[in-house]
Amino acid sequence: MERKQPDLVLIVARSFATKLATPTLIIDARGDLVYFNDAAAEVLGSSYLDLGELQASHWQELFAPRTLDEEPMTPEQTPGGIALLERRPVHDSFAFRGLDGREREITVTALPLYSRPDEIVGVMSIFWELPAAP
């Protein structure tokens, strides 16, 4: 029996996210998408049940994030990527195309999740859709 499972901090973060009405997305220490809640599904244009867990490169490719000035962003430039690589909280805005084809702009607060002072196990990103420009 394969016994691997995420760290408890990631498990509890996922549990917390399932109960939040605020859009929330969780990546693990490799940057892989491991969960987003129903509120996030509204913004991303697809449910987690439909999309499932995705490797870092795949989910970045799907959403093709870019700056508000329309410059493409690498995974390392997104708030979640910065929080993971630089191990610090990040608050920023960017644009992407949802899986339903609709363009969106969001503001994200990304928090690194530590299980021990020197061990990061993932990042929790909470985000809000910005109102469309008039």
Next chain:
Amino acid sequence: MIARVWGARGSLSAPGPATVEYGGNTSCVELELADGTTLILDAGSGIRELGQRLLEREHGELHICLTHLHLDHVEGLGFFAPLWRAGWKLRFWGPPSTTATLRERVSRYLSPPLFPIGLSEAPAEAVFEDVPREPWRVGSAVVEAQSVEHRGPTLGYRIEEEGHVLAYLPDHEPYLTAALDDDPQWVSGWALAAGADILFHDSQYTDEEYPQRLGWGHSSVAHAAAFARASQVRQLAMFHHDPMRSDRELEALHDEVAESLHNDQEQPLIAREGLEIALGTDRHRGA
């Protein structure tokens, strides 16, 4: 590996005529490993009597794995005879903390005003270490510790020896982390218990009590059974009995659990003081 239960009560010692059959001492399980090493799981009041028996040896080394530092899991230390005898070496393992070492945290109890004598006065050599991230060897066994869902930093343990596995999660509320019939990798403690021969698991509350105690860090018997099913353990030992639970009430809960386990799982046990389980021989011994 032989497991002996010295205390299976949760939260508070509960001696008296209503608990005489399963016992009133708080959490303590002794593991006698194949190479003779003694590994002790938790230091509740049950460890007092274990300490008296260990004094049959003049000295030695003991490994004590603490799940967490709530009083019912450390309160026996002040009366654990080997700690108060020179010549003994006690090696403690416990959950890491960002604020204090394990020794400092245990010393909060073993010091005035909570206890008259300080830990620093104990004649035995006491070594305190945070559990390693990876499984580590203790005698002839491999021990694995992981954080599990409970109030405050808390560990569960998995002890494997000669292909047999004992899992120990006395204080655990996995229901808070995921639906227990959900993808098991998102259920707290699952990897520790998966496929174990015997699982000692928190079974503190009735289904009626649980909603009033949601988030207190313990499981209902239904959740304990669901966790045992999800983990596909061979046998569940109900543990951490509520101090208000009488022997007869425990037996009624046992019957509920027995009905809800998979057909290929063995009948559950009610952990009781004196229970002895020899893994690998399929024999439950002791009174």
